[in-house]
Amino acid sequence: MRSLLSWLNTRPRPFRLGLYALACLILMYLTLAPGRDVPGVGLVWDKAEHSISWAVLTGAGLLLSTKRRWAIGVFAFVFGAGIEIAQTLLPFGRDGEVLDLVADTIGILVAYVAWFGMRALGWAK
Secondary structure, eight states: HHHHHHHHTTTTTTHHHHHHHHHHHHHHHHHSOGGGEEEEEETSOOHHHHHHHHHHHHHHHHOOOOOOOOHHHHHHHHHHHHHHHHHHSSSSSSSHHHHHHHHHHHHHHHHHHHHHHHHHTOOOO
């Protein structure tokens, strides 16, 4: 695990930003596409899906970032809020909900707790 993190952190910043942007685009598609077009929708409780998705997104950002890690959480929260607004406004049969944003926030916090734990164990810088 440590060697993968070391390798990622030594990649050029544009490469790391590109990976994170790809993760954001995938999540954007999964949250904005019509429900019938998204594979696996409804397999897990909706709020758990949100928490897991934002934990993964935030965790990826924390592992790919080398500084200003607080900004990852802020971005993830704003991104989640934007998704909820877009779901409300766009005609794709998706519904924006405040509780989804709460679930996103829980996922963000879980990622930070895991990251701090990894730092305490010496698995991350």
